[in-house]
């Protein structure tokens with residue numbers, strides 16, 4: 001049975017409302033987590049649970065629409081990277097069993113209108129800004145921990161256009177998702193600076209913190225948002241913060257006799273999750289910040305080109321067309 005990943009639960013309240021010493025203490029806790037497993041559960045983060053529940057509700061209403069209607073908002077341009085991606089249309093080296101909707105900050109040409117889903121856009125826009133505010137605070141916290149100067153990340157995120165993603169993993173037979181090369185989402189690292197991840201209570205998210213091939217469960221923890229380091233932050237910190245592999249598979253929860261008897265253990269329930277991927281300004285150059293005597297482990301990359309190239313790798317735009 002998969003063990004549980006050792007991911008710290010950190011209260012963010014002392015960073016938002018505390019003294020300078022409190023802020024530094026939280027910054028150290030975050031940095032310790034990000035430089036080891038690469039993940040943290042953040043609680044008291046300022047986004048009310050009722051709002052998070054509301055967004056899960058919106059996701060359910062959206063994904064419950066007929067496929068033909070969802071396809072009218074199809075994501076088809078990696079530079080715009082906004083809209084709907086059907087189950088099977090992502091081509092990232094394996095077979096995922098999921099469908100997604102991406103929402104952006106500045107333009108959402110492929111978004112349901114108020115006549116399709118009355119509150120969808122305004123509520124998502126609002127949630128987007130709550131996630132952006134929290135994400136920028138987390139970056140500030142990291143800048144303090146690494147003595148980069150409080151506004152280090154502010155300077156490279158003034159026009160940042162992160163990606164709010166709604167994911168639906170449909171109910172599916174276990175034997176389908178457990179085939180070789182299949183998963184709800186196959187092992188990957190995220191490629192921006194960091195990701196905020198809200199998950200429902202179903203479970204199945206696993207991380208391989210030290211890249212040993214031993215995936216461990218990152219169980220849902222009520223009232224928290226998971227934050228994980230992504231590839232650009234790893235490059236920027238010359239590997240000090242770690243972007244680690246993760247995947248979503250069958251939850252390893254105990255099966256009750258009752259569920260076994262009537263066959264419910266053979267079918268996974270639907271799962272929903274909401275990642276928010278934070279990317280820097282497209283013109284930012286991501287150059288490793290070195291400590292004295294240290295050699296750069298990564299080449300400088302342009303954040304905009306990096307994002308488009310990695311988005312293209314993940315989607316088979318032809319298949320989706």
Ligand SMILES: O=C(O)CCC(=O)C(=O)O
Pocket residue numbers: 165167185190197199205246247248272273274275
């Ligand atoms: O659904 C999840 O919990 C993880 C999603 C994820 O890793 C991703 O979209 O990059």
Ligand SMILES: [Fe+2]
Pocket residue numbers: 188189190246
């Ligand atoms: Fe991910």
